[in-house]
Amino acid sequence: MEKIIRKLESWYKTNIKHTREPPIKLIDPIFHHHKIKTYGNDLRNPELPLEDRATAASYIGMLSYTGGSNAAMVASAYIKDMIDILLMPDTSSEVRIAVLKGLCGMCYISYTNQNEAKESHLTEILLSYLEEDENISATDPEALIVKFWVCYLMTVVCCNNIPYIKLIKEVGGQTLRANLESLSKKNWKGWPENYAELMTALSLMISTPHSLPLKYLA
Template sequence: MIQRIALFYSNHIKNYLFPNDEGSDEDYKNLHYKKIRLAGQDIQNTELPLEKRVLAVHNIGLLGYTGGYAAAICAAEYMPLMADFLKQPSLSDDQRISVLEGLSGVCYVHLTNQKQAHSMGLYTTLQELMDTTCPLSTKTKMWSCYLLNILCCNNIPVIRTLVGSQSLRQTLEALEGQDWYGWPKNYARELLCMLGFWTPQVVTTLGAGQVAEQNYGS
């Protein structure tokens, strides 16, 4: 999903952020750093409208993802501030999704940033957003689930933290039954398997021409 956002960035946003950018790779890297710093200033400026600060969070995620490993390290400095937006009750669903997208960009395929997110307790916030009792939209819960997938990717400490949580299992099972049309995968199902709550589907032949798919729970 974050790759699709990056493609949209390349086609529609990059020219806005980097007009007439024809410099060297080093210049390109420095521009990323500069844009990340400017966006970070916007995040911290409480006098700005909330929507502009949320846009800055989203931009940091895009810049951290598209700028490579070093840019993601730079963007990670603002992760605590970015994550704090998730706890603001005044955010609309769309704004909260923008924050989740931004955090996904900073953490995607970046183990150091995933570890930082773990130390911040971001996985706990995501579980709260995904909970069946939370009044947020299904789309927001799906983005929370997607980010939790990113945090678990190749990250044994996070997985160990989540394994055995029956409340998380119930949350994921409820979310797994939603319509994930438009997403590359059903990320609730991915997490259920990753955390050992489900085993991958097994196809069993019951008789001539009769096939059933079974899920064996843990």
């Protein structure tokens, strides 16, 4: 019995004790870049259902957000493709939400992607979504959620980007302010912030910083 134990100890010391696991990479750039390009192919595939292409857009955004600045740079190649989907007439709320989510992830930590989206006329698209008839919510309950995501995306692209805030305020004018005020009164339960209210605060910051609500000055 003693010989067996010694053999086991010897085998353990030789094969187990000195074997070290390779370090785990919490963010693997190769994985993120590969997956972004894979979903990018789906996004650009006109033979796929639009819902599947929109889902691919949301995955690209998630990978861009979790993969850091380099992943966001890779994902930037697909901004125009996402905006092209938002420009399509009569797209469902489900498709719009998925694409808006994707753009949120891509622009969240990337000033470059924010400006790339701006150059692709994202501002005008978002403003047009906010101007759509509110009564449509009666037949499409998700239509209001689309507007919530628009408000969130607006705050994302305006993050540390004062020129973008000025552009949205200039193009949107009083119509934007009225739409944001209306949306700020809706039920934002389940969201971290009332992003319509936050976007209003950001636009006020440009011209009258002292009129900001106290919670945004803290």
